[in-house]
Amino acid sequence: MMVVMTPEATPEQIEAVVRKLEARGVHAKVMPGELTTAIGAIGDPEGVRELGLEGLAGVDQVIPISRPYKLASSELSHHAQSVFEVDGRRVGAADTFCLIAGPCTVESPEQTRVVARVVAEAGASMLRGGAFKPRTSPFSFQGLGYDALEILTEVRAETGLPVVSELTSAQHADRFAESVDVVQVGARNMQNYGLLEVVGKLGKPVLLKRGLSSTLDELLMAADYVLKEGNERVILCERGIRTFETAMRFTLDLGAVPWLKLHTHLPVIVDPSHASGDRRLVGPLARAAAAAGADGIIVEVAEDPEAALCDGPQQLYAKDFPAFAADVAAHARLLSKELA
């Protein structure tokens, strides 16, 4: 429910509404606007109705919010679009495009450093690199773990690129808070609600990937888990979903980009690497994502993908990355977006 205050409502009257909601166990989010303040009342709508808030001083009206997701909804936001910075790089702004690139997995200092230099030079705004890998088989390479976080920290210092890495377990959360600039929640953990709450409390920007078989409503409700902990810096990522089509690794749902832009204020990026599983498709899909209005992309790049321990076939050759980046930037420019 949304409680809309009158233009004359005093701070004390707003506070009284918040107290009444919280006493009922309802999450209250105060959104000061230019004319009036609105208060998002997130909890059981029946319970909110029973509070009879319409009768309180300063309250203009109480209106239902129709969507199943609340904090992520563009209905319940005082800004049309969330814009924030990751180490000085703007994410979500109408005029910026965020290029996140790097190896699938951190395998050694040298392998990571070489790619980081190439992508930084070509205009990437952040470096990706897996430390703990969510592998389908427990017998596949699982990542270098904490050693990878140390490598990322070194490479960040050398290149100035903020780093994105995936957190797979709440156990590692404190180390991630120290070492990474953006905490990724992978597709397989999108509905790991305990992990989402932990990530919400870390106070770091979060890159939340859409689950392999999750609807967009479910993605936005997952984002609500992070947002309700007071962490507003959430980036959504479309990374392909399971459909009847098996020609590609997943089906990239490009319609998700404009749909999410309509229904949420959160920045939206696309991962054409994991969606397609094939580097030959990454360029066209990345360009399409940029032209569809995405706020950025995240792509995998390796100097020698054939030797990669994970996801070799989809990683772009580092030598091809500058041309790839220029091409994507040209498509982002169609929508007046420049590389962040």
Ligand code: PEP
């Ligand atoms: C990744 O980005 O490294 C990854 C494993 O992606 P996803 O969770 O989308 O499969």
Ligand code: MN
């Ligand atoms: Mn990968």
